[in-house]
Amino acid sequence: MPRILVAECIQEVSSFNPFPGRLTDIDCGVGHTWLDSKRGVNDEVDGAIEFFERADGVTIVPGMGAKCITSSGVIAAEDWDALSQQWLNAVSDAGDVDGVYFALHGAMAADNELDPEGFLLQEARKILGEEIPIVTSLDLHGILTDRMIQHNDAVVLYHTYPHVDHKSTAQRACSILLRRMAGEINPVMARVKIPALVRGDELITESGSFGECIKLAKQIEESDEGLAAGMLIGNPFT
Numbered sequence: 001m002p003r004i005l006v007a008e009c010i011q012e013v014s015s016f017n018p019f020p021g022r023l024t025d026i027d028c029g030v031g032h033t034w035l036d037s038k039r040g041v042n043d044e045v046d047g048a049i050e051f052f053e054r055a056d057g058v059t060i061v062p063g064m065g066a067k068c069i070t071s072s073g074v075i076a077a078e079d080w081d082a083l084s085q086q087w088l089n090a091v092s093d094a095g096d097v098d099g100v101y102f103a104l105h106g107a108m109a110a111d112n113e114l115d116p117e118g119f120l121l122q123e124a125r126k127i128l129g130e131e132i133p134i135v136t137s138l139d140l141h142g143i144l145t146d147r148m149i150q151h152n153d154a155v156v157l158y159h160t161y162p163h164v165d166h167k168s169t170a171q172r173a174c175s176i177l178l179r180r181m182a183g184e185i186n187p188v189m190a191r192v193k194i195p196a197l198v199r200g201d202e203l204i205t206e207s208g209s210f211g212e213c214i215k216l217a218k219q220i221e222e223s224d225e226g227l228a229a230g231m232l233i234g235n236p237f238t
């Protein structure tokens with residue numbers, strides 16, 4: 001019976017916020033108490049629970065959840081050190097697993113680490129080893145760093161702004177993870193950087209021009225051309 005580690009670390013920095021982000025600003029939990037608290041909340045972890053419970057014979061191994069509902073300031077160094085250590089300890093405590101789903105944001109920042117998600121993935125990879133598939137979902141306001149690409153088997157992005165597809169994004173990621181674990185696919189990733197600093201109504205995916213880009217990404221996912229596609233737009237305040 002495959003054991004799949006599920007963990008979450010979601011915070012979006014606003015570097016315009018003069019107050020440092022603190023651990024007390026972040027809802028944290030571990031283990032089954034945390035996992036059960038996610039049922040019905042309509043976020044990525046809720047989507048992952050629903051997906052894996054429908055899948056045949058998957059055991060969810062809960063790691064640590066850490067979620068900040070709103071944008072907060074750059075996380076103070078000592079708070080980031082404490083958070084990252086606790087989060088990685090929970091990865092270690094998970095023991096042997098066959099696959100990993102991480103729900104991350106992609107636009108965190110700490111005083112002493114400008115790529116917190118990349119750091120977590122790098123360190124998780126050291127704990128888990130190179131052979132365990134890791135698939136991560138990100139908010140489309142995230143920034144895809146080299147470390148995130150290096151230490152993931154696949155990255156799956158939101159397709160909506162305002163964001164309403166937390167659950168389905170997780171389920172797209174979990175589907176890729178199961179297919180990777182079954183040896184059906186061997187994903188590779190490509191990132192194309194474009195010079196853009198965007199904000200405003202054209203980013204509303206239902207009505208704005210950004211939605212046209214997302215339609216193209218969905219077409220890739222629905223075809224044989226790709227497993228996951230999307231566009232990360234960041235935020236001017238990130």
Ligand SMILES: [Zn+2]
Pocket residue numbers: 139140141163
């Ligand atoms: Zn966002």
